[in-house]
Amino acid sequence: MLKITAARVIVTCPGRNFVTLKIETSDGVHGIGDATLNGRELAVASYLNDHVIPCLIGRDAHQIEDIWQYLYKGAYWRRGPVTMSAVAAVDMALWDIKAKVAGLPLYQLLGGACRTGVMVYGHANGATVEETLDNAQAYAEQGYKAIRLQSGVPGLKTVYGVSKDRFFYEPADAALPSESVWSTEKYLRSVPPLFEAAREKLGWDIHLLHDVHHRLTPIEAGRLGKDLEPYRPFWMEDATPAENQANFRLIRQHTTTPLAVGEIFNSIWDCKQLIEEQLIDYIRATVVHAGGITHLRRVAAFADMHGVRTGCHGATDLSPVCMAAALHFDLSIPNFGIQEYMRHTAETDAVFPHAYSFEDGMLHPGEAPGLGVDIDETLAAKYPYSRAYLPVARREDGSMHDW
């Protein structure tokens, strides 16, 4: 038995907030897991400190599945982002421990590598089409094989996906949510010309992606998907809110543009119908928000049966611990599609030294035992938590819209 002797939550803000769980064991091996839930970080920290850690002490760290079931079923109150991020952090830390004890990089325990590396997509954005495409060109020159394009919308001051910095994007930008104004009509007019210009400038040998960020109705999404078809996007993401999974039937009826959704999903139940009915092409659920590696493997296996591939969320609010976990997972499953990669700042990378590396458009988790990522607690302590929220959006008449 490898006894869990201690566990603690580390909250740090090296440029943005991260919550990390560290689990220690009787033979001195420790593991870490990401528990960051953007804008609601302290809720997960409390869930772990007040309700999960007391149940972990004394358990066998090797019993990953049993501990997962204990935390999921044992809480009685199932699912939800706070619960599932906490369960995920425990799960990641336990896989880290198991792989360290085995002396192997985690992907070896998950079945070994199915591919030589993990294709990632970078984020090109700008206030204008020209600026966005100049940035996209810079990504292409760095070797990226896939690039997400988000551009300013004429007539709207700020929109999701457009940052002030060329290579870094941080949407949680204020101590109280900032407000932006949204117009579906203006947005819908702006995206097809962006993709037309992108194909002219970048050619056809690069994958182009776009994130709608839940802002359209199903029929509007069907229209956008159809308008983008001539430019062969890799995917159209989060076309409409997905609480009602049947909404995707309508989008599917109107377009052959591939559909991706799921970064805010917490469990297999959020995507059961989407996958079973083949209403999507890529499932974006991620290690930290969907119950860890144990649960995400189940989602991926179910998706594989239905011809759906993975495209895990990988924004900056998922820490390097989650990124490492995602890379081991991506490398080991048969139906991997693509991995999002929004680079962290140098400050963040220093707090979380890691073995993963980027080369020629691909990430690789590296060969260090475990997840191959650690937390420098002394450095982390220098960056206290700083409250930050995601923005909100209102329509031009003042009513709330999805941001």
Ligand SMILES: O=C(O)C(=O)C[C@H](O)[C@H](O)CO
């Ligand atoms: O990366 C994406 O596709 C996103 O939509 C990023 C999200 O807005 C971000 O992770 C919210 O915390």
